[in-house]
Amino acid sequence: MTVGRKRRLAPVLPGSGLTLAFLATASLMLWVSFDLSRTSAWIPQLVLAFTVMLLLLQLSAELLAARAAPTGGETPAAGGRGARVVHALAWISLLMLASWLLGTALGSALFCFAWLRWHAGDRWLVSLAIAGGLGLVLWLLFVVLFGVGLYAGVLWPLLR
Amino acid sequence: MDSMVLEAALESLALVLSWPYILYPLAGTLLAMVFSATPGLNSSSLMALAIPVTYAWDPLAVMLLFGAFVGGATFMGSVTAILFNIPGKAQNAVTLLDGYPMTEQGQAKTAIGCAAASSALGSTLGIFILVALIPLMRQAAIALGPAEYLMLAIWGLTMLAALVGNSVIKGLAAAGMGLALAMVGYDPRTAEQRFTFGLEYLHDGLSLVPVFLGLFALAEVIDLVASGRETLSGRLRVQHMGGSVTEGVRSVFRHFGLFLRSSVIGTVIGAIPGIGSAVAGFIAYGHASQTARDRSRFGHGDIRGVLAPEAAMDAKDGGALIPTLALGIPGGTGTAVLLGALTLHGLTPGRELLTENLVLVFALIWSLFLSNWITSLLGLALVNPMARLSTIRTSRMVPIILAMAVLGAVQYRGQIADAACAVFFGLLGYLMKRLDWSRIPLVIALALAPLFETNLHLTLRLQELGRIDFWSRPVVIGLLLLTIGNLFLPALVGRLRSYRGGRRQ
Numbered sequence: 001m002t003v004g005r006k007r008r009l010a011p012v013l014p015g016s017g018l019t020l021a022f023l024a025t026a027s028l029m030l031w032v033s034f035d036l037s038r039t040s041a042w043i044p045q046l047v048l049a050f051t052v053m054l055l056l057l058q059l060s061a062e063l064l065a066a067r068a069a070p071t072g073g074e075t076p077a078a079g080g081r082g083a084r085v086v087h088a089l090a091w092i093s094l095l096m097l098a099s100w101l102l103g104t105a106l107g108s109a110l111f112c113f114a115w116l117r118w119h120a121g122d123r124w125l126v127s128l129a130i131a132g133g134l135g136l137v138l139w140l141l142f143v144v145l146f147g148v149g150l151y152a153g154v155l156w157p158l159l160r
Numbered sequence: 161m162d163s164m165v166l167e168a169a170l171e172s173l174a175l176v177l178s179w180p181y182i183l184y185p186l187a188g189t190l191l192a193m194v195f196s197a198t199p200g201l202n203s204s205s206l207m208a209l210a211i212p213v214t215y216a217w218d219p220l221a222v223m224l225l226f227g228a229f230v231g232g233a234t235f236m237g238s239v240t241a242i243l244f245n246i247p248g249k250a251q252n253a254v255t256l257l258d259g260y261p262m263t264e265q266g267q268a269k270t271a272i273g274c275a276a277a278s279s280a281l282g283s284t285l286g287i288f289i290l291v292a293l294i295p296l297m298r299q300a301a302i303a304l305g306p307a308e309y310l311m312l313a314i315w316g317l318t319m320l321a322a323l324v325g326n327s328v329i330k331g332l333a334a335a336g337m338g339l340a341l342a343m344v345g346y347d348p349r350t351a352e353q354r355f356t357f358g359l360e361y362l363h364d365g366l367s368l369v370p371v372f373l374g375l376f377a378l379a380e381v382i383d384l385v386a387s388g389r390e391t392l393s394g395r396l397r398v399q400h401m402g403g404s405v406t407e408g409v410r411s412v413f414r415h416f417g418l419f420l421r422s423s424v425i426g427t428v429i430g431a432i433p434g435i436g437s438a439v440a441g442f443i444a445y446g447h448a449s450q451t452a453r454d455r456s457r458f459g460h461g462d463i464r465g466v467l468a469p470e471a472a473m474d475a476k477d478g479g480a481l482i483p484t485l486a487l488g489i490p491g492g493t494g495t496a497v498l499l500g501a502l503t504l505h506g507l508t509p510g511r512e513l514l515t516e517n518l519v520l521v522f523a524l525i526w527s528l529f530l531s532n533w534i535t536s537l538l539g540l541a542l543v544n545p546m547a548r549l550s551t552i553r554t555s556r557m558v559p560i561i562l563a564m565a566v567l568g569a570v571q572y573r574g575q576i577a578d579a580a581c582a583v584f585f586g587l588l589g590y591l592m593k594r595l596d597w598s599r600i601p602l603v604i605a606l607a608l609a610p611l612f613e614t615n616l617h618l619t620l621r622l623q624e625l626g627r628i629d630f631w632s633r634p635v636v637i638g639l640l641l642l643t644i645g646n647l648f649l650p651a652l653v654g655r656l657r658s659y660r661g662g663r664r665q
Contacts, residue, residue: 015595017591017595018591018592018595018597022333022337025337025340026336026337026340029340029355032355032357033354033355036347036352036354037350037352039347039349039350040347040349040350040352040354043343043613043616043617044340044343044354044355047336047339047340047343048336048340050332050336051333051336051337051339051340054329054332054333054336055333057329058327058329058330058333061329080388081386081387081388084385084386084388085382085385085386085590087385088381088382088385088386089382089583089587091562092378092382092562092566092583092586093583095562095563095566096566096576096579096580096583099566099567099570099576099579100576100579104566104567104570104571105567108563108566108567109563111559111562111563112559112560112563115555115558115559115562116555116556116559119555120553120555120556122555122556130556130559130560131559134559134560134563138563138567141213142213142571148216148571150567150571151567151570151571151574151576
């Protein structure tokens with residue numbers, strides 16, 4: 001029985017995951033809105049109640065459609081795609097970390113070099129040239145041309 | 161045309177042609193061309209990336225740059241469709257139906273010449289219609305009150321929800337989520353904090369810049385990496401570059417009636433929120449094939465199959481600016497990001513923009529006009545190098561776009577948390593794209609939320625005070641009926657189709 005239910009729900013979850021996430025967010029916001037004053041709360045409550053109702057409708061439609069559809073496991077292509085998304089997110093996190101520590105210009109250039117050398121498999125010289133070019137363009141564009149200071153990161157002020 | 165409008169048009173033209181302002185449409189067009197021919201990018205990504213860069217600029221320069229972004233993006237996507245059978249963007253898919261067969265028959269230059277001419281002339285016609293409607297738009301914007309603006313916001317959102325994507329419920333739910341997310345932060349009336357969950361970052365609400373960067377730039381990059389695609393076309397050599405550009409340009413004048421009808425179709429469709437270029441192109445293509453005496457060549461390299469969609473897709477840009485500038489209701493993602501950029505520069509579409517800032521409106525229009533012509537002329541001259549952009553390895557583009565997006569998010573307010581916000585919305589945008597949730601209602605709801613909330617309060621207050629009678633205003637009733645139509649018409653049409661299908665069987 002449990003196995004059967006799992007089989008029925010398994011294909012629903014990847015497709016309905018976003019609907020569930022939206023539903024959870026909207027429900028949480030609706031719940032929190034009851035702590036607000038009446039003047040501040042009524043418009044969000046109106047919008048959120050309507051949104052929760054729609055999301056429930058959507059979720060039930062997705063569940064019904066999944067029941068009617070034949071069950072099937074995740075395709076290898078979909079699995080590969082998922083892994084590549086996680087990979088992309090890991091690289092983006094690295095970029096954010098580098099930008100936070102070293103500032104946006106240097107962090108971006110270092111990230112670009114690391115990506116080209118170790119992710120794309122470019123040669124050292126090509127990776128260095130593109131990364132250096134990116135850092136230089138960002139500096140010229142923002143600092144020299146527009147006169148806007150770039151985010152300096154947290155490490156440089158500490159070192160000074 | 162009233163004299164004030166004419167004066168603003170001429171003053172704006174003089175400004176656009178003056179130094180250094182002339183550089184903005186030129187640079188904007190070149191950037192838009194590069195972005196539209198590069199895998200994984202589009203004009204919305206470009207606009208999102210440009211918002212933080214242009215934050216400190218004067219509004220005229222911003223208008224000129226963004227006008228060029230709107231106008232310069234369509235044509236290059238058609239070039240890759242014609243040459244490689246791979247549309248640069250989804251909207252260009254219609255062009256390949258007859259464009260690529262022409263390339264196979266050794267008529268690539270004829271097809272590109274025809275696409276360039278109909279694109280430039282189509283956009284010009286769309287812009288003429290927009291300019292002709294400006295006095296009317298001004299009167300409408302002045303005559304409308306809070307009740308009408310409230311109903312316009314609701315109508316715009318339901319229209320998008322009904323027309324974009326494959327489900328009205330999903331569209332409305334996404335719009336609801338957008339409105340809810342826009343309510344995070346201080347309540348503008350009571351200064352009470354809403355949905356901040358104790359996070360200081362959320363006190364001022366979600367900033368549109370990281371949200372746009374995430375939903376449009378980062379989401380596309382994540383999708384590009386996830387797809388594992390190495391290049392857009394993968395073919396380095398452009399073959400079969402036969403034919404004649406002059407012959408292609410001449411064909412537009414030979415089928416001038418079709419060109420005019422397609423441009424009007426594009427402008428009208430552009431003015432309706434939520435219907436994209438792809439729809440305009442396909443409707444114009446359908447019209448061309450249905451009204452042709454000899455339909456046998458369509459799909460096998462008929463030049464009319466290139467002319468009609470190209471004219472419609474570019475004429476759409478002028479039409480799309482009508483609701484955006486007059487009512488603050490964007491027609492699609494590009495105009496939604498444009499609206500966000502306008503708001504960040506303190507420009508409110510509608511009454512204020514069309515009365516106090518008419519010169520800026522015309523700057524946008526002139527820039528759109530110039531960029532469409534520059535795109536077509538440069539596109540013809542630089543077909544080969546531009547087409548080669550589609551063969552750039554994505555692994556080399558990705559770190560540059562990622563760096564620009566994260567830098568753009570951080571630069572706007574100098575907060576690294578904005579980069580995290582952009583990444584969150586990037587992942588959300590990617591998931592929405594993969595799971596068939598349109599991002600457009602969410603983004604447009606975020607942009608329209610202040611219009612909705614402020615006018616809802618004002619309307620109710622005025623109603624309470626007896627200053628207006630909501631139910632006796634004809635525009636309100638008309639918009640209410642249209643809103644009801646938006647919600648129920650798709651379902652009714654679907655039922656009717658299945659009933660007819662059942663009867664036939």
